[in-house]
Amino acid sequence: MDAIQEKSAKKINGFIMILVIIALLIVDYLLFRQSIEPISVPLLIISVLLFCFISISFNGFIAVQPNDSRVIILFGKYLGTVRTTGFWWVNPFVIKKSVSLRIHNFNSEKIKVNDLHGNPIEIAAVIVWRVVDTARAIFDVQNYEQFVAIQSETAIRGLATKYAYDSAEDEKFSLRGNPQEIAEELKKEVQSRLDVAGVEVIESRISYLAYAPEIAQAMLRRQQAQAVVAARQKIVEGAVGMVEMALKALSDQNIVKLDEDKKATMVNNLMVALVSEVQAQPVINTGTLYQ
Structure with a gap:
């Protein structure tokens, strides 16, 4: 029919x-x-x-x-x-x-669902919609407002299972790291479900996103560890560049000539001073008493 x-x-x-x-x-x-x-x-x-x-x-x-x-x-x-x-x-x-042809807002409840990695998360979204075909809204579904609510929540659940809460790889989308792309994907997902009711989705966005309480503390510690590792990596990269620059400047300007052992000692001292979390204490070498 x-x-x-x-x-x-x-x-x-x-x-x-x-x-x-x-x-x-x-x-x-x-x-x-x-x-x-x-x-x-x-x-x-x-x-x-x-x-x-x-x-x-x-x-x-x-x-x-x-x-x-x-x-x-x-x-x-x-x-x-x-x-x-x-x-x-x-x-x-x-x-x-x-x-009514006015614009409506649907605010979903917090939904508990597993993300791509199986981690339980809580997610909620806002769907902005309006009726564009009154005949389909009245005759093709039982109650178009209730239909919008149920199908929107189903789309939110489906979207949450397709992406990870947070991805360490930059080339992959994540719920937290790519809000604009996720919002567009959610809009397409909801629109495909609401076409039968003559409803147009104007905008959709995630309004709440968090790990479920039972794993929130563990995931927070993991995020902190990842942040520390990333910060350490940046510090080491910067320290290596500074040591390389220092050795090159000493060599180019003939300030001092260092053999391989002294270069190794200098590199070790500079790396310790630059990477250490504790402020380094300088030791002044005035030479030996007897030559």
Whole structure:
């Protein structure tokens, strides 16, 4: 069965219909007066039927606000949607279902799920969405707002299992290290699930991300250890460069000539002084007493 597509419903300006109903009321009043003096059964029946029609006609008035719509249904058949802002009149026998076209925010609860490496994490996201096809939102899903909530949470769970919380390799995406890329991936994932409901995803982003409490302390220590290793690596790289620069400067400017043993001793002393966490204490060598 083909999906129902939104179409425009037939409508009449509400103010014009008010004038028509007022005119019908006047006609009905005149018919009623004529039907009782003298009594005329046919005119009385026409007057009563006209009054019933006028009474029912008031049910056809609708007021559509900006970013609002009315889905028109007649005896189970979809007639169309009124999106145009204003005061309108439609068939009084139809069912009019209101569908908001405004932008909505869905804030998910904190979801506990395992990431790519199997680590339990807690994640939550914000999904910004709106209805773009009112017919599909009403007829293709049971409750489109509830559908958005359930499918969004399912997409968040699926995304969390595809990426690691934090990756040590720069070429791989991670939930914490690549928020922009993850947000775009989440948007695509949610949109693919909500197309059936006529919903457009405007924006999606992770609003909360943390390790689960049972492993939070262990993961914090691991992150601290990784940070220390990375810092040490930078320090060693910088120290090696400074030692190389010092030896080259001494050699180029002929300040002192060092053999291999003295170079090794100097390198050892400089590396200890540069890499050590404790501030180095200089020792001044004034030479030997006897030459």
